[in-house]
Amino acid sequence: MDLGERRGLETDVYQPAEDSQLLAEAACEGIDRDRDCERGRTTGRPDDRRLVLEVGTGSGYVASRVASETSARVIASDLNPHAVRQARRDGLEAVRADLVSAFADDVFDAVLFNPPYLPTEPDTEWDDWMERALSGGEDGRAVIDPFLEDVGRVLAPAGVVYLLVSSLTGVDGVVERAGREGFSAVALAEESFPFETLSILKLVR
C-alpha cells in the first residue's frame, strides 16, 4: 500500500513516516547511551528506570519503539483524542495533554517531539486533526516555540530533548530560539529528501 492510500484510510491520526523513523532511531540510541554514561546516579525514583515523554505521539510509533528498544518507562501524550486512544491500544501509557503543560517539574530524563512544522497560510489552518498534526503556522514554529519555552521545566537536571526539525522550518532559527531558553543544540542525525532535509537536534543544558 502506498503512502497516499494509507493516508486515505487513516485521516484522524498522523501515520509514521520518514521523520518518525529518524526520531525513533536517534532517541533509542541516545537514551541507551545516556543510561550508560550515568549509570549509578540516583534519580530519587524507586525503580530507577529512566522516564521518557513523547509529546504529540500521533500514531505512537516513536514511543512504542523507545518502549521496546530501551529500558525506559515511556509516557505518550497528544492533544488529539484519536491519537491517545491508539497509543493506549498499543499498550503505551497515554495522556491527553497540550505539550508539556500537564506534567510535573524536573521529572523527565528525555522529552521527544516530532512537531507540526510545515509553514502554512493562515486561512488554511486547523481544519481537522491531520492539519493540526502537520501545520506549524506561518513560520512553521507556532508549536515549536511554546514547546521550547516550557520544556525545560519538566526536564530532570541532566534531562535532554530530542527534537525533529525540517529545513522547511529553518534549523538555525530553532537552534537560536532554543539557545534563548538555555539549551545548546547538537545535530545527531540528518536525512535529505527532495523538498526538505530533516534533522534531529539534541538539546542539552
Added chain:
Amino acid sequence: MKESLLDILRCPMDKHELELEDAEYGENGDEIVAGTLVCVECGERYRIEDGIPNLLPPDMREETPA
C-alpha cells in the same frame, strides 16, 4: 492509567498536584480505567476515561479542533 502516573501529572493551569476521586480499577486491579483528577489548589476537575486522563484545560476540551 497506572496509579504511579499521578506523581508525574499536574494541573495544566497552576501546576499543583492532583487528587484521585471516584476511581474505578481494571480487572487485575493495577490500572485506573475511570475516575476524576481534582486539582488540590484550584479545584478544576479532569476526567479519566477508558484509562486515559484528559489533562487539557477546560477551554481546549472539545473533541474536534476549533
